[in-house]
Amino acid sequence: MATHGFQRGDGAGRSLPDAIPFDLAYSSRLSWELGSRIVDDDETSRRGEWLQTDGPWLLSIFQVTENTVVMRVETPVGRERFYGVAQQDLEAALPELESASNWHRRA
Numbered sequence: 001m002a003t004h005g006f007q008r009g010d011g012a013g014r015s016l017p018d019a020i021p022f023d024l025a026y027s028s029r030l031s032w033e034l035g036s037r038i039v040d041d042d043e044t045s046r047r048g049e050w051l052q053t054d055g056p057w058l059l060s061i062f063q064v065t066e067n068t069v070v071m072r073v074e075t076p077v078g079r080e081r082f083y084g085v086a087q088q089d090l091e092a093a094l095p096e097l098e099s100a101s102n103w104h105r106r107a
Helices: 032-040 087-099
Strands: 028-030 045-052 058-063 068-074 080-086 103-105
Touching: 028 032, 032 058, 032 068, 032 080, 058 087, 068 087, 080 087
Parallel strands: none
Antiparallel strands: 028 080, 045 058, 045 103, 058 068, 068 080
């Protein structure tokens, strides 16, 4: 099966789209149903939202627990993909997102 448009990891389960300007050693792809429930929960808070300036990708990051975040990636065709990530892994990757010239923070 082809995986065009997605990064090939080192066996760690990485599956972030190539458009995302950073890599994560570990992330867990969540089903749409679970991801949407988590981000809509009253105890979940949005940490930020970034828009790709040269393409229609949107990345939203939600704080779920003290040590866990969920990233929602909206694709150019409007699909939502959800990834569970450890807080410390995201913190290490955020400087790459903030310095990416083709992404800007919306909220």
